[in-house]
Amino acid sequence: MQQGSDSSRAPGYEPAPTSSRALILDSIRSAGTLSRVELTQITGLTAPSVTALVRRLIDDGLVGEAGRGTSTGGKPRTLLQIRSAARYVIGVHLSYDSLTYVLVDYAGGILARWRRDGPGEDSDPEEVVERIATQTGELIERAGIDSTLVLGLGFVCPGPLIRNNGVASAPPMMARWVGFPVHRRLEERLGLPALLENDATAAAAGTRLTTRHDVSVMAALFMSEGIGSGLRLNGSIYQGAHGNAGEVGHICVQIGGPRCWCGSTGCLEAVAGPATVIAKARAAGLDLGSHRRTGIAAFAAIARLALTGDSRAEAIIKDSAAWLALGAQAITNMYDVQVLVLTGPAFAVAGTIYLPILQERILSSAFGRSVTTEVILDERGHDAAAIGAALMMLRSEHAVTA
Amino acid sequence: MQQGSDSSRAPGYEPAPTSSRALILDSIRSAGTLSRVELTQITGLTAPSVTALVRRLIDDGLVGEAGRGTSTGGKPRTLLQIRSAARYVIGVHLSYDSLTYVLVDYAGGILARWRRDGPGEDSDPEEVVERIATQTGELIERAGIDSTLVLGLGFVCPGPLIRNNGVASAPPMMARWVGFPVHRRLEERLGLPALLENDATAAAAGTRLTTRHDVSVMAALFMSEGIGSGLRLNGSIYQGAHGNAGEVGHICVQIGGPRCWCGSTGCLEAVAGPATVIAKARAAGLDLGSHRRTGIAAFAAIARLALTGDSRAEAIIKDSAAWLALGAQAITNMYDVQVLVLTGPAFAVAGTIYLPILQERILSSAFGRSVTTEVILDERGHDAAAIGAALMMLRSEHAVTA
DNA sequence: CCGACTTAGTTAGATCTGTGAATATAGTGC
DNA sequence: GCACTATATTCACAGATCTAACTAAGTCGG
Numbered sequence A, B: 001m002q003q004g005s006d007s008s009r010a011p012g013y014e015p016a017p018t019s020s021r022a023l024i025l026d027s028i029r030s031a032g033t034l035s036r037v038e039l040t041q042i043t044g045l046t047a048p049s050v051t052a053l054v055r056r057l058i059d060d061g062l063v064g065e066a067g068r069g070t071s072t073g074g075k076p077r078t079l080l081q082i083r084s085a086a087r088y089v090i091g092v093h094l095s096y097d098s099l100t101y102v103l104v105d106y107a108g109g110i111l112a113r114w115r116r117d118g119p120g121e122d123s124d125p126e127e128v129v130e131r132i133a134t135q136t137g138e139l140i141e142r143a144g145i146d147s148t149l150v151l152g153l154g155f156v157c158p159g160p161l162i163r164n165n166g167v168a169s170a171p172p173m174m175a176r177w178v179g180f181p182v183h184r185r186l187e188e189r190l191g192l193p194a195l196l197e198n199d200a201t202a203a204a205a206g207t208r209l210t211t212r213h214d215v216s217v218m219a220a221l222f223m224s225e226g227i228g229s230g231l232r233l234n235g236s237i238y239q240g241a242h243g244n245a246g247e248v249g250h251i252c253v254q255i256g257g258p259r260c261w262c263g264s265t266g267c268l269e270a271v272a273g274p275a276t277v278i279a280k281a282r283a284a285g286l287d288l289g290s291h292r293r294t295g296i297a298a299f300a301a302i303a304r305l306a307l308t309g310d311s312r313a314e315a316i317i318k319d320s321a322a323w324l325a326l327g328a329q330a331i332t333n334m335y336d337v338q339v340l341v342l343t344g345p346a347f348a349v350a351g352t353i354y355l356p357i358l359q360e361r362i363l364s365s366a367f368g369r370s371v372t373t374e375v376i377l378d379e380r381g382h383d384a385a386a387i388g389a390a391l392m393m394l395r396s397e398h399a400v401t402a
Numbered sequence C: 001c002c003g004a005c006t007t008a009g010t011t012a013g014a015t016c017t018g019t020g021a022a023t024a025t026a027g028t029g030c
Numbered sequence D: 001g002c003a004c005t006a007t008a009t010t011c012a013c014a015g016a017t018c019t020a021a022c023t024a025a026g027t028c029g030g
Helices: A020-031 A036-043 A047-059 A125-143 A172-177 A182-190 A199-206 A268-272 A274-283 A295-307 A311-335 A345-364 A366-370 A381-394 B020-031 B036-043 B047-059 B125-143 B172-177 B182-190 B199-210 B268-272 B274-283 B295-307 B311-335 B345-364 B366-370 B381-394
Strands: A012-014 A033-035 A063-068 A078-082 A088-094 A098-105 A110-117 A150-157 A194-198 A217-223 A227-233 A236-240 A339-343 A374-377 B012-014 B033-035 B063-068 B078-082 B088-094 B098-105 B110-117 B150-157 B194-198 B217-223 B227-233 B236-240 B339-343 B374-377
Touching: A020 A033, A020 A036, A020 A047, A020 A078, A033 A036, A036 A047, A036 A078, A047 A063, A088 A125, A088 A199, A088 A381, A098 A125, A098 A381, A110 A125, A110 A381, A125 A150, A125 A182, A150 A182, A150 A199, A150 A381, A182 A194, A194 A199, A194 A381, A199 A217, A199 A227, A199 A236, A199 A339, A199 A381, A217 A311, A217 A345, A217 A381, A227 A268, A227 A311, A268 A274, A268 A311, A274 A295, A274 A311, A295 A311, A295 A345, A311 A339, A311 A345, A311 B311, A339 A345, A339 A381, A345 A374, A345 A381, B020 B033, B020 B036, B020 B047, B020 B078, B033 B036, B036 B047, B036 B078, B047 B063, B088 B125, B088 B199, B088 B381, B098 B125, B098 B381, B110 B125, B110 B381, B125 B150, B125 B182, B150 B182, B150 B199, B150 B381, B182 B194, B194 B199, B194 B381, B199 B217, B199 B227, B199 B236, B199 B339, B199 B381, B217 B311, B217 B345, B217 B381, B227 B268, B227 B311, B268 B274, B268 B311, B274 B295, B274 B311, B295 B311, B295 B345, B311 B339, B311 B345, B339 B345, B339 B381, B345 B374, B345 B381
Parallel strands: A088 A150, A150 A194, A217 A339, A339 A374, B088 B150, B150 B194, B217 B339, B339 B374
Antiparallel strands: A012 A236, A033 A078, A063 A078, A088 A098, A098 A110, A217 A227, A227 A236, B012 B236, B033 B078, B063 B078, B088 B098, B098 B110, B217 B227, B227 B236
């Protein structure tokens, strides 16, 4: 079978490791250390093939041997590991509120994590590209790594995307981003390959290393300023025909429900999203610390109140959770996943309240009972999107060539 | 890359053509006739490779040359076509109401279509397997084809499945089918490979030949006695982790809604499914022809009333459509498809009423406007599931070996 | 109507990937 | 130290698909 070029690739997927070389690299990366025997089992290749492929990876400096395993009565396995300093990738997550950077080494380890101010109201995309370029340079410099070893940058943001052409639609406050080809501009400005993805989709890729290896079909429910989801299949990311799969935030959960910024009514995001939670909390007169607080900071304040016994805050969040459970159920019913991970900043601060309510709805349906669908909380929810962006770049074809 | 064996295959998909041989066969099949040049474009293989692969297919009697195309200034293209009499497959769709058989030739053409009584209330699966075996034999005999050329049988039925282990859950009236490994029993009884699939999933495969070739991500919304959906990606069928993907009939569209047979409440199927439509029509005192009429026959009677101007019938169906539109929107938002096909017996009789209502909701959302999601009606809705069952078998590995 | 041009398809040889069988390596346990 | 076992490698070969050069069968213009 022929490997399609980037431009002619069939829609639907972000490719899973396709060459055996990439598959081996990725298997070692997600396992941490792995022997050649285990690689034969995972990849389905024969021992001689694994030997040859691994040798090339070692020659290219991408993989190293890392001691011996314990013997089980014969020669002990030689452990292989990714040479983490071989290459680096950068992940950037843009939201209204904040700009999150992660610097990830070739083994998938997180070397640095920065949070900077977001673009805010009516931002000029060109100016933000400039800022990202500068801050990316600073990040590389402060980390003290060789900038020629940086493979590329994964850029993620909320909202549906037009493939290769930027953001397709955005909340009013970020209207100027619509149609702006961020990743192309970043490529030009940085001289590095850049990849554009939806934040929720990337978050599904970001939970990759934290999820058990036997899970091949999993989804992420991502809540930041908006609500989205992503699906991961055998290591590849499902993107849909136009790169907008998983738009769970804009399915209608309430006929005749409140109007959403997207133009429709009764959207999950409008009924149960963080912005709505904040609005309800303000209306109820809850003290969110500072009147200036917006977005995740305000949502976090409400979550803290709820967790420390404020029954009004608790009721507001539990109401949100009851609706969100419908979205979670839509994900599990449509995608039939083994694991649903709750991730993103909003779950990072309020996940413990949401989790049992979502679990309950999913487990209470007959289909939930006949199969095992686990719902878990991602402990790195805050940075999941940026990490996912970096990992997607790390798994791209760019990252495999010597 | 290595082709996994049937048992070790990674979950998530019914495989798309994986060998170049299968890809070529399938490309010719869906195009009707195709030249070698076009095959190089579709498959991405080079001309010499296509030549060699096609020669082997011709030698094996699976493909034949079918005259010349028109010249465009050079040597005219030699047209290739599937030798339709080379092999046959059978598709069987079981529902409560009826048992639908199709006999499909190697080119995907439908040679025969039978409808027989369904298993009905409290049926004994063993007895039904026996009936299917007998009727399958009759079908082959009456069609006058060589029974040794029959490759296998695709069997589809409603409800979520446990892979390789039969039906996982079923409406009360078919409770005895739960856990019964129909396809294994059919294999034993018929001495032919059999494949078990969900009817909605198969319907997505069944629209395969009727959908344009440039559509690589499409879904089917299937309504028979229940409501389900299936997703097709680049020719492969997405099945989910447990083979239950697309269970749109049991997502909750109405918190606190009516109880569903599945144990949950507010399920799309309970709110808007044919059974509910029939119950409402009976409650409204509509004349459905015969009091005995159940299932699709009763639903068809209501559809006829609605189409001939009965405003009460029309209101009942339009109400169903308004809810179903939520399910359709969930499909398009979650899967991000190019085309959504409405199929199955219920849409075969009432599709023209449902279509505009579903179209309107999908097109009215911002995400619908920014991308092109077509909603169309399958004119072969009645037999889509059985045809899909046959085509899935036709595209399986069994159908490629000489 | 004939020769240049164009497009379709074939042949032959090279390359790349991965395989099977046999062999080398490095431990354990008696 | 020797038999045993599991791990890893070597080497010759098979299959798929590629590139380059060639043949086949039309159109078109003079």
